[in-house]
Amino acid sequence: MLKGKVTQVSLYVVAAVAALLVGIFFPMMQLPKIWSSRTGEMSEVSQPSEAVMSLAVLSPASRRQELEEIATTRTTSENRDRARFLLAADLLEAGQPEAALEKLDGLERSYRVLAGHILKMRALAYEQLGDTRLASQSWKALVDGHPEDPVVVMGLYALGETNREYWDRAIAEFPAHPQTVEIARTLLRENPDQFPLLLLIAQHGIHLPEYGTYLAKLTQNYQQQLTPEDWENIAFGYWEKMDYAQGAIAYSKAPKTPRNMYRHARGLWLSGKIPESRRAYQELIAAFPTQTDPGGEDAGLGRIRLARLVEPREALPLLNQVVDNFPNHAAEALLERANVLDKLRSTETASQSRQLLLSQYSDSEPAAQLRWTLAQQGATAGRLDLASEWARQLITKNPDSELAPQATFMLGRWARQQGNSQDATKAFEYLLARYPESYYAWRAAVFLGWPVGDFTTVRPLSPHVEHLEQLPIPPAGSEAVRELYRLGRGQDAWNLWQVEFSNYRQQPSVAQQYTDGLMRIAVGDNLDGLWMISSLSRRNDPEEHQEYLALKQKPGYWESLYPFPFLETIVSWSNKRQLNPVLVTALIRQESRFMPSIKSVVGATGLMQVMPETGAEVAQKIQLTNYSLEDVEDNVNLGTYYFDFTHREYNNNSLLAVASYNAGPGAVANWVRRFGFNDPDDFIDKIPYPETYGYVKSVFGNYWNYLRIYNPEISQKLAEHIRTFNDRFD
Incomplete structure (x- = not known):
């Protein structure tokens, strides 16, 4: 249960630790009973x-x-x-x-x-x-x-x-087996001039830390020997490593498929080469003029991208082509066209585009975006009745939109502002039942009086969490892969999976991508593993989207997204700093995805992304010598000290502490002076740094998800709420 005072933390996650944890012994539950989240x-x-x-x-x-x-x-x-x-x-x-x-x-x-x-x-x-x-x-x-x-x-x-x-x-x-990749590396150390082995690593060694070095050697020394198919594998490798500049170059030499041409243009854009990107999009459009062409999806999206790189009058014909000939992208093109017409001051025509979007593509995500924009405009103008109507339309017409949880929450807030507490309660109850995984579900739980902690009360809570479930059954892979994974033999399962997955890596199915995420997490590659799982939400194909929605209903999906690595260390230092260990876990998940050696572009290092100068300052204060920011123990020691400092700076207000951890105390102090802090939700909406705005919601969204998945009290309360809510409306 959640305790309202600082006590010794009792976090019991048997996926990571034994029964003895932080000095508290919990008797081992005898099999075959398990806790079901x-x-x-x-x-x-x-x-x-x-x-x-x-x-x-x-x-x-x-x-x-x-x-x-x-x-x-x-x-x-x-x-x-x-x-x-x-x-x-x-x-x-x-x-x-x-x-x-x-x-x-x-x-x-x-x-x-x-x-x-x-x-x-x-x-x-x-x-x-x-x-x-x-x-x-x-x-x-x-x-x-x-x-x-x-x-x-x-x-x-x-x-x-x-x-x-x-x-x-x-x-x-077995060229794709990781041990074969090690053989290739060994032979290359003996004789670096071996083109076939470099090709093998380009295709199958993407997990290697020095993978980019092999790609550079291959492209610099063997350009004349590389086939278009080789360039496609190389380009995919660069793309996976987010080296979009080199990826764009490689995709330009790959087979002229819509996907490859699109990524060539997109890579140029992401690397700041706008004129070159513009020309590349034009080449894509010329090569694939209609939706019926193989890969027409990329050609349609390419027109929308190009429309954002040209003058408004040049953009309109491109967007009209999408509306007329690419129905899968027509909704996005209509919204883009309306915005372009606004710039050209064609107000009436822009309004017609928006009406067409709402009438013909009412259930699309662009329609949801438009409804939310109109709702926000209404709220800004003081027309809460109008704002509420647009929010209700979004919730009804676009229930699976990523904006629906926020719209539902704001519907409740606007009802409260209008003095209608009954409608507010209904909105918050609906939000918890329909979108239980969202950050806004936590906010709804707070407004409904659930014992989950608010921004000013969450620090001293000591949530008890349990995890006695089995590992989920991967939906793809051979029987041996599934058996090894569920037996906790992650490395063995991952090795075998590399062979089975090698032919599908560039265009995996939903089941394969989810399985790949599980396998990556099993070997500690949490950054890419969590990305593989979370990015399934981007699947636009209707059948694939339904597969994703079905997957979301399984407890194993959420347990995979919210793991508890390094639990003993996190609990120990959170306890010493009198910090809520679940909140610390939530912050670490956002900062580093639990990758001990990860470094940001500005040098922040390790689990809690401690800056070297901050680490040095804190280490001096706590008399820590011979430390390493990549060492889990040292990093969490230093990071929790600083997180405690940001809490003390703001009288244990965890919202301001979390924002300060990301943006710095000076910036947050300035925002408090500018915006006040009478309404924390309003304060968040006014945060001027987009990164910090998203960071705050992500950290507390993580916190809520750890609670709803692993805390018995909240898990049971939420399950009962969903059952009651569904029974009421069946």
Whole structure:
């Protein structure tokens, strides 16, 4: 529950820690009961074979006894096999190869789906024992017995250290496997002049920290040997690394598809080369003049982009073409056309475009944007009745719009301002039921009196959170990928997934993209993993959008988006600084996506993105020597000290503290003087820095989502609210 005073923090997330945490012991709940963040209740595991999956999220020490019982006496053979496999993996990582071999004995015969991985572990166990003969025999058994299983690359790598023919086989048969990429890197260190190996890394080594170096060497030294298809792979790599300038160059040499030509033009724009971008868009338009052309979607979008780079009178014909010939982009073009006509002072024609947008494309996102603009204009003019009407239209006509939660919240606020508390309550209740994941749902919960903390009361809260769920089932990938992932064998699952995903990386399905996000998070690549999952919301194809909406209904989707890495460190330092640990987690998620070594363009480093000069100043005050901003412990120590400072600067007002953490105390003090602080929601809307405006809402949106997913009290209260609300309107 949420406590109203500062107490020792009780954050219990067994995905990351054992039962002993920050000096407080919580008795381990005995399987097969699990906490369900979806139902808000403890429930029995429905299938005995899933018991090991529930244990897989625990630490090796805390699951050992239960796994031993399952492996020897309990439940189905499938469950026993899983328990033996997981025990063997834990023992091997703990440096106990003899015990691991005992668990692995004969296991490949019954646990066929992971037979190759069992042989791999057996070979690694013999290597730990120093028995090179038996290790080599095990590697050969893997290579000879499972030649089509990608895990065979591990055997090819080991055997190739004495016979390079095995490495050649790995390169020929499994080029996408990460261990094959390591083979290529090793061979390139021996002889850098190997064009095929550079190509292999360009296509399959995107996960490498020095990936850009390989691309630069390839494009500088082998331009004449590169085919258009090679350039497409290189361009995609640059695009994924957000090097849009080099990506634009590479896409110009790739096959002339609409997508490649569009990215060439867009890359030029993003790298500041506007005249060149304009010409590139014109080439795209000339090559693909109609919607019916393959890739016509990109040609339509290219016209809209070009319209923003030319004079208003030149833009109108381009936008008219989109309206007439590209129905999937017509709504966006109509809104753009209305704005261009406003600039040309053609008020009546602009109004006609807007009316056409609202009548013919009423359920589109551009229509939602227009309705919200009109609602804001009404509010600014003091016409709250008009503003409310446009907000109601948006909520009704565009319920899936990203603007709908904000429109619903403002509808409630405007009702309160007009003295209509009943309508305000209805709006806030609807918002919580319909858009429970939004930042504005938290604001609605505050207005409804839920115990979630407001801007001025959230700091001292100590939310209790629980996570006893299994890892979600990836919707794509082979049976082996899913099995390894759900057993918590993230690196093994990710290695296998690289092979399976290699042909779909540039245009993945919804299921594949979500699975890729899960795999990235499993190996600590939280930045790209969370982006892969969150960016699914951008899918515009109607069928894909419905897949995304269905995915959002699954608890595993939200647990993946809001993980708890480095929990013990965050809890410990939050407790010492008397900070709400969930709020600190929410801030870290926004700052760094939990990437310990990440650096911003201005030098902010680590989990809490501490600036070097700030870190030095704080370190001197707390007498911390020999620290590293990339060290998790040091970074959170320094970052929470500064977060405590920003709170103390503003009398523990967490809104101002969070804004100050991003923009600096001076800027926030100036805003308070300019705008006052009678209404915190109004204050946020007036923040003049777009980055800080979004930052504040993101941090508190993160905070709310951690509460609604993992806090039993809030999760259960929200689930009951949604059930009651739905029953009322069925």
